[in-house]
Amino acid sequence: MAAYLEVTWVDPVTGTTGFLVIDRLVRGVSSGGLRMRAGCTLDEVRGLAAGMTLKEALHYDSTGRYVPLGGAKGGIDFDPYDRNAREILGRYLTAMRALIERHWTMGEDFGLRQDTIDDVLGEMGMGSSIQAVYPLLDNEKQARDRLAAAFGVKVDGVPLDELVGGYGVAEATLAALPAKDGPVRAVVQGFGSMGGATARYLAAAGVLVVGIADRHGVVANPAGLDVENLLRHRDPLGGIDRMGLRPGDTTLPLDDWLAVPAEVLVPAAVSYCVDETNCDRVAAQVIVEAANLPVTAAAERSLAARGVTIIPDFLANSATNAWWWWTLFGDIEPTAESAFGKIRQRMRALVAATLARPGTPRAAALALAAQNLDRIAVRFPS
Template sequence: MTSPSPAPAAPLISLTWTDHETGYQGHLVVDRLVRGVSSGGLRMRAGCTLEEVTGLARGMTMKEALHYNPQGRYIPLGGAKGGIDCDPRDPAAHGVLVRYLRAVRPYVERFWTTGEDLGLTQDLVDRAASEAGLVSSIQAVYPLLDDEEAARQRLADAFAIEVDGIGLGELVGGCGVAESVLAALDRAGTPYQGTRVAVQGFGTMGGATARFLVRAGLRVVAVADIKGTLANPAGLHIETLLAARDGHGCVDRAVLRADDSELPAGAWLTADAEVLVPAAVSYAVDTANQAGITARWIVEAANMPVLPEAEALLTGRGITVLPDVVVNSGTNAWWWWTLFGDIGADADEAFAHTRRSMRALIDQMLSRAEADDCTPRAAAHALVAERLPVIAERFGWFR
């Protein structure tokens, strides 16, 4: 089996900021620039490290490259990421966020387009960006647009769309994750009906993924949030749970049915399910807890949820890990498809384009994995290694 890709080069920019009021630290890593601009979200969680943000920035470079389409209007950017070591529930969190954005304002204005990630919603990012004196969290990309006014209006219109009570901007990522699951099932000849899924995290990505999978006919038998795991072998009523979430993806237990169970937080890992979807924190699956996993597929909706050493053990046991750089790339791509004008502000068009693109990527990755006798992650890395020089030849290297 092919070994993992070699260690990548150091990022272009790496910095750590310390908040003078609270002592909390924030990080910014720009892995690569394309046409002078990079893309990657801003997360906020207690324990966020520079090493974590560096890995996430590298992953963003890969996600951008994987969605490169020479015929598309959307031209991939470089990869970047921001992270703040602070619990988003901390009363001081908003002030820390504003001060962080104020400190990195020159980068946001020129080089780094950012948005919501773990612990932060786009509304919070937008409000803090405004308070920090920024025009927008993605203003660095504006000079690359043919018609800035029309593009900004198109994206604003898209974010204003709701589908059954949930914003389109929240749903497209889950649509991409769900399509990744369905593509894997189709390749294996596994029917949707009766396939069981356990989801860790019920925020933006996890909740939307659960909705799309249930609507495709799968059964979500476990959902984990910060309070624990909700379970039902017959299937949880996902729409009821979605309607009972708070802003951090925590479900009000008052809506549970008599046959729903409350289990410990880690119970989702050992759920009797064919598919596990880690959609919350990084490093959720390690060498110890992987031993209890019996699922056939782990589909990484979160960034870096499976440690490399754990993935090697899982692979040895015949469990397939579909990597984050492909699986959760739909949200980022949708922003740019919409802004650059590959699609309009329309939910049906957004979902259709996301499904086509994600299915094509999953099929390319799994076909490459079979041909090279390697893991899906190694296959994804190989595709990136082929595409980055093509992008660089067209737009130049900015490292």
């Protein structure tokens, strides 16, 4: 099925290219984040938008107040570390303003932080990156107050919104683990909001996080890294200060992240990082896709033939998106307890339902999403 809308934008000042793909609208609205990275392409954004449609659909509950939206995604082909990144972001958002106001609810993705997006939109005179959904709410003020309260919650000094996605990935991982005597080892690629929270909650559950990859390389310790210590030495975009490493921690070249001995691999940073050229180096039995599209289709076929279980991205990393809408629509309270309880229940149930079906986890999750999309289409015909 073709995307509903595709937009290619060229920055009039620098020539930088950006994209927006609305894969599907439900009740006139779509949902999906905005990323910024050098090398971002229309094909990438198109795939991410289709994935958002699936991510939304998986959480459909006919008894809930939240009805999943359509899928969308934005992307800017630019280095987020460049000093001109904020100005380019501002011009992109200005160009997309009409769609943001009416059809595209948007949040942070790779290379961008929500507070940066909110600040730029505020400078433009816009109140929210998700204002397109407001007409669907029963009581907009109560809903916005509820979401604002949730964004004000901190857990051990960390904002709740920076934890829910990684908590969901951790719960999906725990549900997918094979039976094993002794501790389970995990490697996490990426140490931003998603990767950092995933590592935190895996470690809290007793998993040995033996490797973490950031843009500088790999930090490893076969006895298990002190994740909380590394979080204290992390910059805003997930880089680890090597001066904060502890005895027993070692550093490895970035390319070695796949080969660190572990049962679980969690790619939580960039797309297409596991492909047919390096998938033979994967040492893990389970891959949980915290990033969007981290494993190419060819690599997934090769890994599946080896018996590697891959929990697909549109399931594994769906908790952030769902938490926003559960909170806004009133399916959960704006508390950490309510958020974590709902996420744990839904992620474990989805992984269990996926692994119980024949075929690969991706095929099973796609079938579940397709069933829900049909139900949503019947309930809200376009």
